[in-house]
Structures are given as C-alpha cells and as structure tokens.
Amino acid sequence: MKSIRMVEASKPLELQEVPIPDIGEQDILVRVRAAGICHSDAHYRAGRSAMGMIPITLGHEVAGIVERVGAQVADIKAGDRVCLHYNISCGNCYCCNIGHEQFCETVKMIGHHIDGGYAEYIAVPALNAIPLPDEIPFEQGATLMCASATAFHALSKGRVKAGETVAVFGVGGLGLSAIQLAKALGTVEVYAVDIQQDKLELASEYNAIAINASRVDAVEEIRKLTKGHGVNVALEMIGLRKTMEQAIDSVGNLGRAVMVGLNQQPISINTYMQVLGKEAEIIGSNDHLLQELPILVDLARRKILDTSRVVSQVIPLDADRINKRLDELELFTSDVRAVIVP
Numbered sequence: 001m002k003s004i005r006m007v008e009a010s011k012p013l014e015l016q017e018v019p020i021p022d023i024g025e026q027d028i029l030v031r032v033r034a035a036g037i038c039h040s041d042a043h044y045r046a047g048r049s050a051m052g053m054i055p056i057t058l059g060h061e062v063a064g065i066v067e068r069v070g071a072q073v074a075d076i077k078a079g080d081r082v083c084l085h086y087n088i089s090c091g092n093c094y095c096c097n098i099g100h101e102q103f104c105e106t107v108k109m110i111g112h113h114i115d116g117g118y119a120e121y122i123a124v125p126a127l128n129a130i131p132l133p134d135e136i137p138f139e140q141g142a143t144l145m146c147a148s149a150t151a152f153h154a155l156s157k158g159r160v161k162a163g164e165t166v167a168v169f170g171v172g173g174l175g176l177s178a179i180q181l182a183k184a185l186g187t188v189e190v191y192a193v194d195i196q197q198d199k200l201e202l203a204s205e206y207n208a209i210a211i212n213a214s215r216v217d218a219v220e221e222i223r224k225l226t227k228g229h230g231v232n233v234a235l236e237m238i239g240l241r242k243t244m245e246q247a248i249d250s251v252g253n254l255g256r257a258v259m260v261g262l263n264q265q266p267i268s269i270n271t272y273m274q275v276l277g278k279e280a281e282i283i284g285s286n287d288h289l290l291q292e293l294p295i296l297v298d299l300a301r302r303k304i305l306d307t308s309r310v311v312s313q314v315i316p317l318d319a320d321r322i323n324k325r326l327d328e329l330e331l332f333t334s335d336v337r338a339v340i341v342p
C-alpha cells in the first residue's frame, strides 16, 4: 500500500510502498478515508518530539471503513464506518484501571509512536474504533478525534456546569469547539478572547461574546462584563505565558483556570491573590479519553457541535502536497484544516 512516511527528522516526508499491516485477533484493519493534518505533525516532522520509531507513517486523526476484523472482534464488522481514538493503551496498568488511560505506562499514539493514517490502511485494536454515523463525513469525523476531543476533555476537567460563565483564550480549532460545547453544557455566557477579528466574528456566530485583546485588556474587560466577579472557568488554548496568566487572573472566587495550550516557559502567580485567597484552582488538561469520544461524535451528529466549517481543504495522499501543507503550518498558525483523502 501507499504510505507517506517520516524517514528522517527535519526532512520532507516520503512516499513508500509498504505491506498492508497484519492484524491480531483483537484488531481491525481500516481503509483510511480521511486523515487530518495536525499542527503536531509539523512538530513531529521537524524532529521536535521523540518518535516511537523511524521510519514512521504520521497521522493521528483518522476515519475510514473497516476492511477486516480479527477473530475475537465481535461488535465491529467489515464495512462499518469508524473514527479512531489515537491513544492505544494496555488496559491493565494503574492509570488504565482508574480510567485515565492517556497516562497508560505503555501508551502508544498512532502517527507518533506507531504507524498512523497517512496511508491507505491502518491497523488498530478494535477497542480504539468509535462508530461514525452516516451524517458525519469522514473528513469531519477524523478532525473530531483531536482538537474537538481535547476541548471536550478540558471542559470536563474544568467541571463546567449549567449557569456558569466561561472565558476561552484563543479561538482556533480548540477554542471554537470549546465555545460550542460550553454552550451545550448550559453556561450562561462564554467570552471568547483573541486578537484576530475574523476569528472573533466566527466566535460571535456561535453566540460567544467577543473580546479583542489587541484593543482592550482582556482581564479588565471580563471583570467589567461579569460585574467584577470574574468567570467561573477560564480555558487557555494558546500556550502563551501572557494568556496563561490572564486566564488565571480572569477567574473569580472558586474559579477554575484550565491550562490546555502547550508552553514550556514558567509563569508567575501571586499565590494569595490569585489562588488561595479565592480558593481558585489551576488545572492541567492533557489529551482526552476514549470514553469521551462516543459522546462527542453524538453531539456532532446532532449538530450541537457544528463541524461543518472545520475542514477547508482536502488533499490527496501525495508526499509533495502533504509536505507543502506541513511547511505552511510551520510558517503560521493557520487554523484552516487540511485533510488527506486517499
């Protein structure tokens, strides 16, 4: 089969002919119908993240049609439409047992530690397949498996509930999903903070209150709009020191500031003013869980989560086109999503 593989760090991906993967008794073989090109893939290609093996086929946002199933797979059959949870976990270690399999001691991410979806076929454990309803196109199903899922998990970590207010810092793919899902959870106001007007307009279309941080002080504006209280929950989706500090600053008494964006730099916190004095919490959110994905897919099927505007470009399984797209992702933080359709 054709696969587009990383053969060396910091080099363009290459087309390679490789055997169609074998499957074990509890695995399925999926014919890939859509594989999202994610910002993480640009990091992987550039060698900024340790890979499980090289050469490796990238691609962790995958949807397709089941081609074959292993002897012990009972609930999935050939011909089923599925999208794939990207973390493969053991099911037996401490974190797997307490339902936090993203910290499995032997977790393997498809397209990062083992071969992913930039290929004609992919093999995964049957457990990793989530049924994809006919109403959701493969391209949208694939992208649900990354940014939207991570936003959904972050709202759960922030324990967002009906009647609360939420501030979302960063209106990219994560932020737009978070805004819609926060609304679906019954929050009364969602404030969207960004510096790009076009993104803020999109946030407004999903009924968020837009705050343009290039024109006003985002924290002051949130305080003003919440009559001095601050929000119940702030979600930081960018990974910048400044917006992380703003997110922490924008929550009120008993507020929860959830850190989702990646940032290796230290941030500064006044523990009395910002944390213990108001019993606020700073919460880390990492990846998402298998158990969250069927709910997310159902929300998309019911159009409570609108995924129709996520995918803006479809490209073939072609090394030049994929490399060009990854080059673009290296140059600017475009949220235009490209999806490979082999």
Ligand SMILES: [Zn+2]
Residues within 6 Å of the ligand: 038, 039, 040, 060, 061, 146, 147
């Ligand atoms: Zn991704």
Ligand SMILES: [Zn+2]
Residues within 6 Å of the ligand: 089, 090, 091, 092, 093, 094, 095, 096, 101, 103, 104, 105, 106, 107
């Ligand atoms: Zn485990």
